[in-house]
Amino acid sequence: MIKIGIDLGGTKIEGIALSDTGNELYCHRISTPQDDYQGTLQSIAELISLIEAGTGKKGSIGICTPGALSPATGLMRNSNSVCMNGKPVLTDLQDLLQREIRIANDANCFALSEAVDGVAKDAAVVFGVIIGTGTGGGVVIDKKVLVGPNAIAGEWGHNPLPWPQDVELPGPECYCGKHGCIETWLSGPGIVRDHELHNSALFDTRPLDAETLDGKARLGDEYANETLQRYEDRMARSLAHVINILDPDVIVLGGGMGNIKRLYDNVPKIWGDYVFSDVVNTKLLAPVYGDSSGVRGAAWLWNS
Numbered sequence: 001m002i003k004i005g006i007d008l009g010g011t012k013i014e015g016i017a018l019s020d021t022g023n024e025l026y027c028h029r030i031s032t033p034q035d036d037y038q039g040t041l042q043s044i045a046e047l048i049s050l051i052e053a054g055t056g057k058k059g060s061i062g063i064c065t066p067g068a069l070s071p072a073t074g075l076m077r078n079s080n081s082v083c084m085n086g087k088p089v090l091t092d093l094q095d096l097l098q099r100e101i102r103i104a105n106d107a108n109c110f111a112l113s114e115a116v117d118g119v120a121k122d123a124a125v126v127f128g129v130i131i132g133t134g135t136g137g138g139v140v141i142d143k144k145v146l147v148g149p150n151a152i153a154g155e156w157g158h159n160p161l162p163w164p165q166d167v168e169l170p171g172p173e174c175y176c177g178k179h180g181c182i183e184t185w186l187s188g189p190g191i192v193r194d195h196e197l198h199n200s201a202l203f204d205t206r207p208l209d210a211e212t213l214d215g216k217a218r219l220g221d222e223y224a225n226e227t228l229q230r231y232e233d234r235m236a237r238s239l240a241h242v243i244n245i246l247d248p249d250v251i252v253l254g255g256g257m258g259n260i261k262r263l264y265d266n267v268p269k270i271w272g273d274y275v276f277s278d279v280v281n282t283k284l285l286a287p288v289y290g291d292s293s294g295v296r297g298a299a300w301l302w303n304s
């Protein structure tokens, strides 16, 4: 049987069919109907029909969404496709498709994709993080997503920044209502805010982002370099916390910040100062599948 993965995004819905060995048999993407819950479900169903007609085979179905199903209510929560929030997405889709499906959030699908046949394919315990406008995290153990009774395993973005320095307290206000969350420091907007705070005299009106900062640092801009050094220390502390609890073999870094290559060298040089061990064998690695991790991970939800 083929494995069908669907990645439900705010602007597009991507579908893929994988063979049992992970070969891509079929791939198609469509636009996401805007603010239309029923229309979105119908589009997913049509995409699956198209894939099954194209491959001539019926498949298992896994779906990657930005939000997660509440274990208390079964309703979608925290999705940036807001029309999905508060809806029984799993049961509605199962009714529509007349079969069992599996749903996971994007960070879990990312971690699973890399753990099954990506950069962490030889690792038993994988922590996957997606750092862009937010900071999502997921845990995969022996190629299975760890969900947990609260469906929150791996979501460390709203823990406080560990081992804070005096100047980092109380930390920036977070949309979740607290201060100093890891997300407020490590997200793309977080590093830009930190750079502007330390360099108000240099601040110009050109829009800045993390990639531009990285480019400036590579060209020898010492202010951008200092910002990245502060960032690397904060990322090292945040990941050291995870290593102390979970002790993963591999941490995979996805999202926009995963494109900043120096992090893979510099962060592991620092995290030993914070991990309660004489050695740190955990590896920090770049993903193999990048933007395709969501849709591939969705297909792999039926790996077992």
Ligand SMILES: [Zn+2]
Pocket: 157, 158, 174, 175, 176, 177, 178, 181, 183
């Ligand atoms: Zn927060």
